Amino acid sequence: MPxxxxxxxxxxxxxxxxxGVAALWVALSSAAxxxxxxxxxxxxxxxxxxxxxxxxxxxxxxxxxxIKLPDEIVVRISNDDFKPTLLPLKRTSAVPAQVTLAxxxxxxxxxxxxxxxxxxxxVRVEPVDWDASTTTIVLDRAAPAEPxxxxxxxxxxxxxxxxxxxxxxxxxxxxxxAPGAITSAAPDAIAPTSDAEFARLSSNEPMxxxxxxxxxxxxxxxxSFKFHILKPDNPASKSFLDNLYFxxxxxxxxxxxxxxxxxxxSNYRPSLFYYVPDTGARASWFxxxxxxxxIEHESNGxxxxxxxxxxxxxxxxxxxxxxxxxxxxxxxxxxxxxxEKKDNRDIQNYRGYMDLLVLWGKPNGWQIGATLRKGMxxxxxxxxxxxxxxxxxxxxxxxxxxxxxxxxGYGEDLLDYNRHSTSQVRIGYSVFRW
Numbered sequence: 001m002p003x004x005x006x007x008x009x010x011x012x013x014x015x016x017x018x019x020g021v022a023a024l025w026v027a028l029s030s031a032a033x034x035x036x037x038x039x040x041x042x043x044x045x046x047x048x049x050x051x052x053x054x055x056x057x058x059x060x061x062x063x064x065x066x067i068k069l070p071d072e073i074v075v076r077i078s079n080d081d082f083k084p085t086l087l088p089l090k091r092t093s094a095v096p097a098q099v100t101l102a103x104x105x106x107x108x109x110x111x112x113x114x115x116x117x118x119x120x121x122x123v124r125v126e127p128v129d130w131d132a133s134t135t136t137i138v139l140d141r142a143a144p145a146e147p148x149x150x151x152x153x154x155x156x157x158x159x160x161x162x163x164x165x166x167x168x169x170x171x172x173x174x175x176x177x178a179p180g181a182i183t184s185a186a187p188d189a190i191a192p193t194s195d196a197e198f199a200r201l202s203s204n205e206p207m208x209x210x211x212x213x214x215x216x217x218x219x220x221x222x223x224s225f226k227f228h229i230l231k232p233d234n235p236a237s238k239s240f241l242d243n244l245y246f247x248x249x250x251x252x253x254x255x256x257x258x259x260x261x262x263x264x265x266s267n268y269r270p271s272l273f274y275y276v277p278d279t280g281a282r283a284s285w286f287x288x289x290x291x292x293x294x295i296e297h298e299s300n301g302x303x304x305x306x307x308x309x310x311x312x313x314x315x316x317x318x319x320x321x322x323x324x325x326x327x328x329x330x331x332x333x334x335x336x337x338x339x340e341k342k343d344n345r346d347i348q349n350y351r352g353y354m355d356l357l358v359l360w361g362k363p364n365g366w367q368i369g370a371t372l373r374k375g376m377x378x379x380x381x382x383x384x385x386x387x388x389x390x391x392x393x394x395x396x397x398x399x400x401x402x403x404x405x406x407x408x409g410y411g412e413d414l415l416d417y418n419r420h421s422t423s424q425v426r427i428g429y430s431v432f433r434w
Contacts, residue, residue: 038073038132041125045115046143051075051125052112053089059101066100073111076126080200081231082119086128089113115139120231122199142234200228203432204247206386208403210428216257218264220405220412220426224249226275238276247271247296253413265413267308271296277318287328290318296336299343300414308414309343312336327366330359330434349377350410350418359434364390367401369434375410382409388433403430 039054053075057067071091078084089111091097099107115123119139126134202225209221225248232242252266273294281289293316299309314336322328334355341347352374361367367388374381388401408423410416 036067036069038127038130040132040135041137043136044138044140046140048114048117048141050112050114051077051087051089051137052110053127055091055109055111056106057099057101057109058106059103062103064100064102066098067107068098069095069109071097073130074128076128077115077119077123078126079119079121079123081121082116082123085116087113087115120233121235138235140234140236142232142237200231202226202228205249206388206403206430206434207432208401208405208428208430210403210405210426211256212405212424212426214422214424216255218256218424218426219254219428220252220424221254221428222249222251224432238279240274243274243276245273245275245294247273251413265300265302265415267298267300267414269296269298273314286319286321287324288320290320290332292316292318292334295339298414302415306415307343308417309340310338310347310414311340312338325363327360327362330357332357332359344414344417347417348375350375350380352376352381357434361388364393367433373409373411380410382407382411384412386433388430391429399431401430401433403428403433 035056035058037056037058039056041051041053045051053073055069055073057069059065059067069091072088074086074088076084077087090113092110092112095109099109101107120141122136122138124134124136204226205222205224207222207224209219211217211219226245227247229244229246230241232239234242237243247270249269249271250266251269253264255262255264271294273292273296275290275292275294277290278288279291292314294314296312296314297309298312300306302308314334316332316334318330318332320328320330334357336353336355338348353376354373356372357369358372359367359369361369369386369388371384372381383406385406387404391398391400391402394402403426405426405428406424407421410418410420412421412424
């Protein structure tokens with residue numbers, strides 16, 4: 001049951017314990033027929049609009065009952081650039097500290113506070129001392145301010161609850177808010193589909209570690225992330241600087257059976273690129289179109305004959321097909337031009353000029369992905385297949401994914417770009433996937 005706020009009952013010492021027991025008895029005696037419930041905030045806020053929460057007081061007992069309202073509601077706000085901070089939301093001055101409701105009536109009371117001016121992007125809002133879930137809102141600082149508050153609960157029947165001018169319902173049926181009630185927002189409000197979509201630091205390519213044996217036992221692991229350099233006032237902005245990212249990916253092949261178990265090769269791949277996950281373009285043959293384009297360096301950090309490095313310019317359209325909340329296809333050809341390749345001048349013969357990523361999967365289900373390369377000579381190329389499944393569906397309470405991989409062809413690592421690797425199956429754990 002959502003908590004009734006007892007802060008207003010707490011006196012100062014020395015009579016705190018005695019009167020506290022009396023206050024608790026009063027609260028518990030009315031709790032069976034009167035509730036204070038906190039609705040979730042909106043999913044988006046425009047301009048400099050204040051954060052507003054709606055408190056719902058309901059009464060389903062007999063007769064008329066007084067319900068004490070808290071003077072403020074405290075939430076903890078935070079994001080990637082803003083440390084967790086307590087923010088008190090004040091009750092609107094037009095509402096008294098106590099309301100009296102008859103059976104079947106309810107009262108909606110608004111609480112609000114100004115958000116710090118430096119906040120940008122997504123903000124996590126966690127109510128303190130209330131039985132309400134943490135939620136995420138998106139700030140659109142560039143839009144005109146239009147305060148948006150939590151949705152009022154709908155009544156059975158025609159969905160309209162008659163209310164007096166002060167907000168008290170007139171013979172309204174009892175309305176019990178569901179935990180985690182969905183809130184309203186303007187039709188064009190930007191609501192995040194995932195926290196990672198607007199996070200400062202987020203996944204880039206899959207991050208995993210896996211083990212296999214075909215000859216010597218070995219491991220392959222990859223670290224990958226991207227950093228959003230500038231947080232825009234408008235999270236829907238498509239401008240260049242507002243969508244500029246620094247990316248870093250590191251792939252290592254680890255020989256577990258050789259003496260001292262060295263890394264056979266590690267490839268370091270920093271990049272600077274423009275990225276928009278959804279450009280807004282639509283057509284009858286695809287559901288959404290994203291874009292990534294930039295410059296990338298890749299090297300293995302070695303000297304002499306084992307030195308490998310390339311610099312490329314790349315362009316990557318990301319096409320999605322079908323219902324994105326169900327099983328659907330993603331096709332993302334990464335096209336690149338070699339700017340510098342003196343350590344491996346014939347690399348295009350084995351790698352070509354494109355990495356073709358093809359995915360089929362569901363956000364919370366199976367995903368099968370393949371990265372395909374075709375060299376410019378003979379049958380050179382490679383297939384890198386990855387199959388993942390949410391680990392939490394197998395072991396409740398866990399995160400990440402079970403990872404199964406298969407590689408065959410040339411250039412699993414940069415050192416061996418012109419060498420056909422032994423086909424390899426590995427199994428492991430993935431933190432992020434495509």
